[in-house]
Amino acid sequence: MQVFPNLPISLSSLHNSPFVIGPPITEPSQFFGREYILKRIFDVWKYMPLQHIAIVGLKRSGKTSLLHYLRRIIDVSTEQLRPNQRHDWLTPGYQWVFVDFQDPRMCYQESLLRHILIELDMPIPEPCDLIGFMEVIDQYLETPSIILLDEIGAGLTSPDLDEQFWWGMRSLGSNHAGGKLGFLFTAHQPPEEMIVDDNKPSPFFNIFGHVLNLGAFTKNEAIDFIASSPQTFADTDIEWILEQSGCWPALLQILCHSRLTALEENQSVENWQTEAIHRIKPYLYLLKQ
Numbered sequence: 001m002q003v004f005p006n007l008p009i010s011l012s013s014l015h016n017s018p019f020v021i022g023p024p025i026t027e028p029s030q031f032f033g034r035e036y037i038l039k040r041i042f043d044v045w046k047y048m049p050l051q052h053i054a055i056v057g058l059k060r061s062g063k064t065s066l067l068h069y070l071r072r073i074i075d076v077s078t079e080q081l082r083p084n085q086r087h088d089w090l091t092p093g094y095q096w097v098f099v100d101f102q103d104p105r106m107c108y109q110e111s112l113l114r115h116i117l118i119e120l121d122m123p124i125p126e127p128c129d130l131i132g133f134m135e136v137i138d139q140y141l142e143t144p145s146i147i148l149l150d151e152i153g154a155g156l157t158s159p160d161l162d163e164q165f166w167w168g169m170r171s172l173g174s175n176h177a178g179g180k181l182g183f184l185f186t187a188h189q190p191p192e193e194m195i196v197d198d199n200k201p202s203p204f205f206n207i208f209g210h211v212l213n214l215g216a217f218t219k220n221e222a223i224d225f226i227a228s229s230p231q232t233f234a235d236t237d238i239e240w241i242l243e244q245s246g247c248w249p250a251l252l253q254i255l256c257h258s259r260l261t262a263l264e265e266n267q268s269v270e271n272w273q274t275e276a277i278h279r280i281k282p283y284l285y286l287l288k289q
């Protein structure tokens with residue numbers, strides 16, 4: 001009997017899933033909507049010195065997906081996008097660093113600072129501490145660079161990211177790095193409500209002058225998303241999905257997935273709608289916004 005070795009699967013031969021339920025969107029071609037907030041964000045970053053932005057959104061509102069889009073969209077090639085999908089928001093050449101504070105390694109100064117320097121392609125000082133980090137940034141940062149801090153609330157609870165650390169970040173964001181360093185964070189509450197360990201407001205958050213709320217899609221954005229289904233949905237289904245989802249992307253993904261599966265399996269309308277309503281139940285708090 002002939003034994004075949006395990007051949008590695010080529011990722012480029014795999015297609016993107018039509019609907020993504022659970023994980024954030026990481027491929028720009030699967031990111032929909034958000035025209036208004038994207039314009040507001042990129043309009044801020046068109047100008048130097050770079051200014052800092054806070055994105056406030058509920059759980060499942062689409063914060064992480066937005067950050068992945070921001071860091072990839074400017075430099076992605078048009079073949080990797082949907083036809084007519086916009087990507088000329090900024091001139092190419094910015095550097096992007098994504099920090100996920102839900103990753104425990106990002107809650108330690110040393111590994112966080114090392115991660116940022118690796119992403120910025122900069123020398124790593126030994127030891128990689130706050131002083132060394134600030135010196136490297138001061139000395140080597142030439143290109144406008146944006147640091148995207150996802151779920152900063154988790155970072156604030158870390159004892160290793162102490163007040164001095166946040167003062168250091170504030171200093172870097174206050175023209176220390178020649179205005180070439182911009183920060184954006186996501187959180188569940190606005191900057192003025194962010195507090196550190198000892199219940200004091202952190203000085204870092206005073207530099208976030210632009211505060212944007214992440215809401216639902218507009219109706220047109222939701223319709224555009226639904227139309228991306230590989231099988232066309234009937235108008236009555238589209239209306240039902242729009243109404244039940246309140247145009248929230250997380251709910252649209254679940255409902256469209258249910259509809260598509262039902263079409264593929266020839267399920268009755270009543271069946272798939274009951275199942276779909278059950279699936280979105282944990283996220284109905286979004287509709288109260």
Ligand SMILES: Nc1ncnc2c1ncn2[C@@H]1O[C@H](COP(=O)(O)OP(=O)(O)OP(=O)(O)O)[C@@H](O)[C@H]1O
Pocket residue numbers: 020021022023024025030031032033034057058059060061062063064065066249250251253
């Ligand atoms: N712009 C978008 N286009 C399409 N789908 C989206 C978009 N934004 C979010 N989604 C969908 O909504 C779901 C939640 O998105 P995401 O994980 O980005 O939200 P979050 O606010 O970071 O959630 P959490 O609070 O759980 O971290 C994802 O499964 C994703 O499929």
Ligand SMILES: [Mg+2]
Pocket residue numbers: 024063064065
């Ligand atoms: Mg998230």
